[in-house]
Amino acid sequence: MKSLVILSGAGMSAESGIKTFRDTGGLWEEYPVEQVATPEGYAKDPALVTRFYNERREQLNTVKPNRGHEILGELEKEFKVTVITQNVDNLHERGGSTHVIHLHGELTKVTSSRDPYNPAYIKELRPDEYDVKIGDLAADGTQLRPFIVWFGEPVPKIEEAIKAVEKADIFVIIGTSMNVYPAAGLLNYVPRNAQIYLIDPHPVAINTTRHINVIAKGASEGMAELAKLIQP
Numbered sequence: 072m073k074s075l076v077i078l079s080g081a082g083m084s085a086e087s088g089i090k091t092f093r094d095t096g097g098l099w100e101e102y103p104v105e106q107v108a109t110p111e112g113y114a115k116d117p118a119l120v121t122r123f124y125n126e127r128r129e130q131l132n133t134v135k136p137n138r139g140h141e142i143l144g145e146l147e148k149e150f151k152v153t154v155i156t157q158n159v160d161n162l163h164e165r166g167g168s169t170h171v172i173h174l175h176g177e178l179t180k181v182t183s184s185r186d187p188y189n190p191a192y193i194k195e196l197r198p199d200e201y202d203v204k205i206g207d208l209a210a211d212g213t214q215l216r217p218f219i220v221w222f223g224e225p226v227p228k229i230e231e232a233i234k235a236v237e238k239a240d241i242f243v244i245i246g247t248s249m250n251v252y253p254a255a256g257l258l259n260y261v262p263r264n265a266q267i268y269l270i271d272p273h274p275v276a277i278n279t280t281r282h283i284n285v286i287a288k289g290a291s292e293g294m295a296e297l298a299k300l301i302q303p
């Protein structure tokens with residue numbers, strides 16, 4: 072089986088009703104990124120940040136994977152698929168993808184405020200635990216914080232992502248403006264003989280000399296077209 076590696080961003084979930092970042096003027100669901108997506112913002116107002124992610128979790132219960140997520144899930148019959156996503160939602164998993172690397176963390180997980188990247192403290196929430204309260208504690212006795220990679224924090228999953236990209240026969244960039252590193256740098260690890268596709272309804276500025284097959288469509292239509300083009 073050929074190896075198909077996907078790098079997805081916020082546009083992947085747009086047709087499910089989750090807003091992208093840079094199409095909405097640098098705000099994340101009405102909040103400045105500095106307030107809700109940095110360690111400094113969390114230190115300043117943990118209650119606000121906790122509430123913000125509770126709302127994002129609540130939204131997971133109201134959205135569904137779109138056809139793009141589902142087609143990607145179905146492609147596992149024909150390809151060894153690795154999904155590398157910058158998204159913190161769980162729509163790839165719910166769309167049938169079984170190997171998903173979340174570079175920027177996961178809404179459904181929480182961790183220690185003091186030692187957030189220690190695997191001993193990372194915990195998956197059951198849906199009835201989605202509403203985290205101030206006073207809910209991690210195993211080390213500190214306040215539970217969202218397991219989200221905030222700006223300025225390390226991206227520990229990048230190593231695993233690089234290894235997958237290095238084995239790609241087909242590499243697909245979908246729904247990301249390629250503005251954020253190290254995710255955007257993964258393109259540099261695509262093997263010379265691999266094919267590269269980009270699915271996005273808008274032009275994306277990519278700094279590369281590699282040939283890129285552009286599918287200028289949204290995630291659902293674009294994935295359908297990709298599936299036809301790469302049929303083994």
Ligand code: APR
Pocket residue numbers: 079080081082083085086091092093094157158175245246247248249250251270271272273274275288289290291
């Ligand atoms: N289908 C596919 N792509 C779409 C769609 C759609 N229906 N609608 C919009 N897009 C594209 C946009 O054209 C844009 O190129 O999705 C991309 C979204 O880009 P961003 O909003 O910048 O999101 P992303 O690249 O995922 O951001 C990366 O930045 O804020 C941080 O950590 C956050 O993970 C996020 C990271």
